[in-house]
Amino acid sequence: MQDQLKNILQEAKEQLLKASSIAETEEIRVKLLGKKGSLTEILRSMGSLKPEERKEFGKAANSVRAEIEGMLENKFKSLKELQKKERFAAEKIDVTEPGAKISLGVKHPISITIDEISRVFMSMGFSIAEGPEVETVFNNFDALNVGPNHPSRDFTDTFYISESILLRTQTSPVQVRTLVAQEPPIKIISPGRCFRSDTADATHSPMFHQVEGLNVDEGITMADLKGTLDSFAKQLFGSKVKTKFRPHFFPFTEPSAEMDVSCFKCGGTGCKVCKGGGWIEILGCGMVHPNVLKVGNIDTEKYTGFAFGMGVERIAMLKYEVDDIRLFYENDMRFIEQFK
């Protein structure tokens, strides 16, 4: 019987060596270790042995069984490895092929610019206020201390719906609405559409966007205006830009100023964007004229405030170097998708 065991082991070795597939190996396993397998049968026939012989033979048979099981396991393992290898070889892909197209949409560049400006001012505690595009003459002009003969009121400058209703020429009417509706402290920005009677060309658009701001509180000074807008400019255009406040005139503020920033493209040495001057005009601002505060019944002795306003298209054109304002309203996808 010992010889039988030897033969089985020898046979198993030979067969496993020849086996080249998992199925063949499995067949060998069944032939040896299955219910009717040769080793199983030998073990079953052990009953006919004497107890001392049984013990010794059982030991030998179990060791052969363990050896065969070990061989089988190794065989299966190496065959599986081989199989995986083949699969990987067959499944090789060209990883340099392009990825499957996934496409987010893109915000309109005007919206992107408004969002950026808004984010900066919101970080400084300004809330967003909005108002209608069609406004009263009172809110758009009278309440803002614009004289009855101011040329901006002309039919050639402003679109009218009736004698007392117009398309707002600025978002300042939102300031008026807020001053009337709210007690100080007031700290708002108002982004939105505005309209002026300009025929569209590369630098003019009858519809455009503004962001205006207003801060009314006790103890607001012109130094606060400078600090707020200087911080805004640095956050929007980069910490290196410098600001310059030049005296100017607006009916609704006094003192009034225009703010220039040092050119954020060339750093102030002069380039195409700043037209060689090193400075770029960005916004108008000033201390709110007492006549405007009075419209909101605000105590002008107790409260002071500053206001500012900027053209969104202008800022977008400067930032993105867009040379024709009409592109914003043509909505060619090849233009809009550049702002991803």
Next chain:
Amino acid sequence: MLVPIEWLNEYTQINTDIDIFCEKMIMSGSNIESVKRLGEDIENVVVGQIVDIEKHPNADKLLVTQIDIGEDALIQVVTGADNIFEGAYVPVVLHGGKLPGNKVIKKGRLRGVESNGMLCSVEELGFEDKVAPVALKNGIWILDKEYPLGMDIVEAIGLKSTVVDFEITPNRPDCLSMIGMAREAAATMESKLEYPDTTCLKEEGNAKDYIDIEILKPELCNRYVGRIVTNVKIEQSPWWLQKRLMYAGMRPINNIVDITNYVMLEYGQPIHAFDIRDIEDNKIIVDTAEDGEVFTTLDGTDRKLNSNMLLIKDGKRGVAIAGVMGGLNSEIKDDTTTILVESANFNGDSIRSTSKNLGLRTEASSRFEKGIDPNLCLYAADRVCRLIELLGAGTVIKGAVDVYPVKQEAHSTTVRVDRINAVLGINLTGEEIKKYFERLEMNVSLEGNIIKVTPPTIRQDLREEVDFIEEIARMYGYDNLPVTIPKGNTEAGKSRERTLKDLARDIMIAMGANEIQTYSFVSPKGVDNVGISNDSQEIDFVRILNPLGEEYSVMRTILLPNMLEVLGRNYSRNNNKVKAFEIGNTFHNNKGDKESLPDERESLVIGCYGEGENFFTLKGMLEELFVNLGIYNTEYKPESNYGAYHPGRCARIMLKDTELGIIGEIHPDIADKYGIETRCYCCELAFDKVMNHAVTERFYKPLPKYPAITRDIALLVDEEVYVSEMEKTIWESASNLLESVELFDIYRGKQVPQGKKSVAYTLTYRASDRTLIEEEVVKVHQKVLDALKEKLGAVLRDV
């Protein structure tokens, strides 16, 4: 406002580098449009004298000249100009010489005759056409007198000049003059200001013997000064005067006209001169015109006047439209010998409305409109006389006829030191503030915190305390103000509407749609184009009274036409796949009340075309949008009568009884109108209504603890049955064990009879408190199947 520095120097010395001067002026409030340095790009152009002129042998229109430039040999130059004469002094460009605009002149042959240079016109030496002296228009520049031959022309006639173009804000009409700018320059540079000489050395007679002046409308005419000059000789002005006018942007005409223009530029006071021969009865009457009166202005145009317009009359008739333009009947002529110099102050609003009504805007009218100090009238009239005397252009008659009913007095304002400091965030003393005011020629008295300040009457813009605060700010220097951050602490916020709009925008972008922005004003035809012009709500436009054109004449009532225009434009530009959206306002008349503001409603439009797009991809976006806005249970009601859309592929979007919008495939005829030759899909939501129903709060629901049992069913049903009805039936017939119903397939074709479709669902059953047993589900599921069969004739198919 063009200011030649050389002219400015007459009143205050600008002794500093021009760039520094400009920067300081900008920072003190006189913004600068441009700085022109003239005469710098002229090279090798010299003074020459024409000694001989011959006809060109081969060309009728050309002349051959011999020019003496102070050298041994004469220079031969061929020219086409016909205003030259022998003996004339002219500018000559020599071979290799340079003219403005980088023009290089070389010698050559003109129709066979040698030409060794070029004679120049005023324009060729760098002046604009519109300022070229009348006498020299379209001709060679004949110099006014003898200059050393061969001398560099730039040096000889002083062509090198710096002209600063100041931007004058509407509150500072006083700066529209050389003296006004000199006043600003003196205050800025802390230099001395000197006023021009207005006294004549020799005067004769008495003006009162020549003219009588009466103001009948004192509310429209504050002052009228008349002076008389006799023995007038009309001729060319000297070059120095012409040059100043040209640099300041005015065309020299003749000595008298030039002097009136010169004084207007100097003081900002318009001056008019009449030929006194034409003034009937030696009388000037300031009155209004008759309604319908026709008057011929000196440009030869007949103007129809009305009774609101100020008219300067003599004893019999109108002679000038006050402050706008003189009359043809009394203008200065070549043989004029005695003139009346008018220096008057008219009401700005009156002049503005006259000028507007006549459609006639002149240098004078635009100045009167902005407001002029009436105290200037006499100085300006005297200055005219002084210059006439200086130029030897006439004999000045003694005295002025000055009618000045109510003298404009200087006006005092009280200003507080602490208020100035509080507004500007600085800490100046009363004394320091006083000094700043004094730099601006103001009278100041200081008492503790109170400053009484009296500006010159020329500064009509200074009325209230805040006006003076601005004066201190700009004199102190905006750049010297500290930089601080407001102390108040406020929370930033945005409205629910703004938050939802921003959210919707982000959702649309995440789903791959690009945002567009289109005009709020549109053509009324847009509504026709999308086939809904019979919809009364959409054609009740808010109309613009003065639109840029019909195509921008009404406020939009829907966004769809704008979207289709954009889709069409992109299609025509071969952008083969587009998915776009816009969130914007629509405008609707407020019923009954034309004087109240229109309703503005937020709208959201989505449009798409291209490979892979269909009704259901668009609907899918919409469903995802609604879910993200917390809106559930929207229903799609088929709509076959909305003109913009395909009658079989359009639905109204309903939330219970509220219509949120409409979705569909664009009707092929409509797409055709916009040049879109492919299927395109659009949807427009009443976004204000969507916002009303949006829910932004989110609450957690526990995850299921017990397993679910699912059943896949395929149902054979008539084509006409809407799947929404099937789902509704399933939900209504199931118990609360039904957790979800998901449609996973609709099949038509083999094994499905004509007119039927097979609709397959996965039904998921689950109890929240226990593991379901098969028997429970069988019962509920059978009820569902029975209801489907009974109500919709839907039969379970063997799969």
